[in-house]
Amino acid sequence: MPNEQDIYEEHVLDHYEDPYHRGTLDTASHMHEGNNPLCGDRIVITLKLDDSGKVAEAWFEGEGCVISQASASMLIERMEGKTIEEVKAFTAEEMLELFGPKLTPNRQKCCLLSWKILQSALHSPIGEDGDSSAPSGPSLGEEQ
């Protein structure tokens, strides 16, 4: 079992306290919101995809535990500038690895929350789909 001290390591707390691109992107082309049914926490991700199919800019907003917030910050930072294909190819395992400390299955859901929402956001252009803000992304229940 991972230990509490290991999880909240400095690098994680750094991202938690000083997150990358926390907020909403007014000029976003894509947006998705989702929640973690285990705790009710929600995250919204807004993206701008540029003409070459790259993630020009990405932001996250929402409330949640240290793990969900820090992992969102890490993910957003890592994904900017990548192509859609590269984002799609970024697996859950890679996300867990990016996060760093080993997590138990329930905390993995925290870590994968923004990752799931980002994957859905790629398919959720703003405007075309009226309910793009509904929690319709893949549920975290699918993880197990």
Next chain:
Amino acid sequence: MPNEQDIYEEHVLDHYEDPYHRGTLDTASHMHEGNNPLCGDRIVITLKLDDSGKVAEAWFEGEGCVISQASASMLIERMEGKTIEEVKAFTAEEMLELFGPKLTPNRQKCCLLSWKILQSALHSPIGEDGDSSAPSGPSLGEEQ
């Protein structure tokens, strides 16, 4: 646990092989049919109540195990000539005692099948109630 030898004692087998009033009473004033849901066995009891409120005659018909058949014979024999009140006052415990050998709960249901149906038959005058032959008596499930 009662032993198989004890249950099928001679007195029981006597009643099984040579039952008292096995058949249907053509001149019956009352009739009831019921089944034991554990096995599906059915018994019909036909009665003639006389003007003084006595069981002038009683018969039973149906198929079932040794215990159900022998106990029906014993019951019918014992109840003839009794008043309705006396029949009603005859308890399940007395029926089990009349039968003799000690029975496990599931076999008690066999033993009490005719007893239950007799109790219902008292309330089932022929002709007035169209469905008097339906299995509407108290269920043996209530025994437990």
Next chain:
Amino acid sequence: MIVTTSPTNLDVAKIREDFPILGIRSASDRPLVYFDNAASTQRPTSVIEAMSRCYREYYSNVHRGIHTLSEASTQAYENARATVASFMNASSTNEVIFAAGTTAAINTVSRSWGDQNLSQGDVILLLISEHHANIVPWHQLAERVGCRVEFISVDEEFLIDDEAVASALRMHQPKLFAFGAASNTLGTEYPVKRWTRMAHDAGATVLIDAAQAAPHWKMDVQDWDADFIVFSGHKVCGPTGIGVLWGRESLLDSMPPFLGGGGMIQTVTTDGFTAHALPEKFEAGTPPIVEAIGLEAAIDYLTDVGMDNIHAHERLLGTRADAGLREINGVRVIGPTAEHKGGINSFVIDGVHAHDVSQFLDGQGVAVRAGHHCTMPLHHAIGVTATSRASCYFYNTVEEVDVFLQAVSDVRDRFAKTGRRRRSRSSRSNS
């Protein structure tokens, strides 16, 4: 007393040591011969211990907790799901729903899929040999939505051939064909894969009641290609209180949830709720956590013994019992010839009630079941109210079959009519 040689691959003597209850003596102080396995099986020590260990060492409620015990229990519970998935060769753990038993699982399909997809005039096709668990929920559905329930009969050899199935499918164009993979009364093992394909070709959805298959054969849900498959834990050496509903993922996804409560939701408000994804969507409330862990241990045990070995050994015992019964005067086997059956043999004895047979055999230490075995329509069709049923499992022995056969041949003597008369009409009744 009981020698445990087996011409099959199993070391039955060794296996029996794993099952504490098989070592007890019966009420009549004879060795217990447990031949009531179709009703419920016994448990090896490993299953009992797996559950005790959970309670003693790492139990907590699952899913929502992030403390150590809860993570451990959740992981064990989800491992059990994965074990069931691989036992059935399911392609995803999302397809494995833990239910209270076969009965609860069929009711889930009937209330969720049935209420959504069936209506007035639609037909549900069953075999006449179905267990009540696979009849009553469909009668109830028929009452709710106005569909009809139709049955395929058995022939004089107690068999149902492909043509009977094909013609029923043609005639009724059923929306659902729901059938037991093996009959718990006749013992017949049906060709699940072939009938599933025939039903699919006719446009029917297929539910397989595998309550009597899961204990005995290797299941392969991908090969069988049915839409729903259900079975019970207590019939595969697992605990009571648990069963499995396997469903094709796309189908389960399209169905509304059944039981409502904690765990199966994504969000709840004062106005409504949204359902969780699979498999939780169909698992409302605290699930049978420790029972799932016990079921996993049971599956591990059976897999270790080997499903093929289990089936071969049962067939051997079943065939011997079938042959022996047919040789006893006055005994009629209610079921097809041995080649069609597993380890189940039902029978009636001329002039002796099935319950008296069972009671007599119990006196000899042999536990068999008597009654309609929850197959009243079948019994009605065959024209008997009750049968006696001897059902063996892999831990039974050839010698036990012989003890059983000897006891059956003694039954008639015991109950033979000897011209008894009630000696005195009132000797006891007035005492």
Next chain:
Amino acid sequence: MIVTTSPTNLDVAKIREDFPILGIRSASDRPLVYFDNAASTQRPTSVIEAMSRCYREYYSNVHRGIHTLSEASTQAYENARATVASFMNASSTNEVIFAAGTTAAINTVSRSWGDQNLSQGDVILLLISEHHANIVPWHQLAERVGCRVEFISVDEEFLIDDEAVASALRMHQPKLFAFGAASNTLGTEYPVKRWTRMAHDAGATVLIDAAQAAPHWKMDVQDWDADFIVFSGHKVCGPTGIGVLWGRESLLDSMPPFLGGGGMIQTVTTDGFTAHALPEKFEAGTPPIVEAIGLEAAIDYLTDVGMDNIHAHERLLGTRADAGLREINGVRVIGPTAEHKGGINSFVIDGVHAHDVSQFLDGQGVAVRAGHHCTMPLHHAIGVTATSRASCYFYNTVEEVDVFLQAVSDVRDRFAKTGRRRRSRSSRSNS
């Protein structure tokens, strides 16, 4: 490490010896402080052993068998029913239905009684503090029959007074008032008898979710005089996989069966079925036999300890925890003052997420739950997404409360913002 003095009547040190899991050390190698009892309780050895003994010595399927093992199992199962009946002070064993849990029991009422008795425009009245198990089945019923679900709010002190109940009853004229006897989040213990009488006077049927009452107080169904009462085995030191639905006999008699299958029928034909009498009518399929036997052992254990002693001890611990929490800077107790509560205390800590609190406490050996505790509507009403919840039981000690309080007061230091900056934007992300 943990001293076990108690100013109440209980010899907690002795009691703890009966619970093997309480002796384990946590992952962080500290003694385990198990404060997640509202989610599920732990089991004394007697419960674990009662179940093992059944599997080892006398297990068989129940009801239909007449061989010795089946008679023994049936008798044990029915004895368990009688024990539950007297635990609740029910007037008849016919009123005690074994279900898979509280959730399954409420769904049974909702599908059987609800579908029969509610229609368009009817109102079901709930408390905002209900567990999802007592909300979602009513939302589902509303979808099926067009009735409405209304909620009674809590005031700023997290309380619901009689006047709030009276006015909701007046305003909505509900067909059903369904409420938890105690809130699993707020910890509030509600006046079940008084509210039941008020609801009856207003013409409503009453269902009491006793999942958080059965473990803690003496239930008296005749005195409470409600129509349905439900609880779960795993919250009263019993096994998972079982719960109880108690219903007024005349009401249960008038209701259609819910799940269909073996055991709940009187007769089955190809055309339909007739239901068995109570209690079997509501127990389709092989019931949770061994779980019932385990539940009986649990009830025997609790009765031995004494429900009054249990409640007094929990209140003592709960009061101490409540007072301690309120003294810690930045902690807000989500629930009324201690006099209204049993052993449950929920709280939030300024600026720290409940799951991080729980994770930190786990590191100190203290198991608490974090999240919405299956009461999302309540959390929404209060304006928090998640709370941490410490729930004690009679086997917890004053010293454990103090360990817990110390750990809570350390939480904020751990997560206090220290002006950390990500040192280098790409130091790890490009590695």
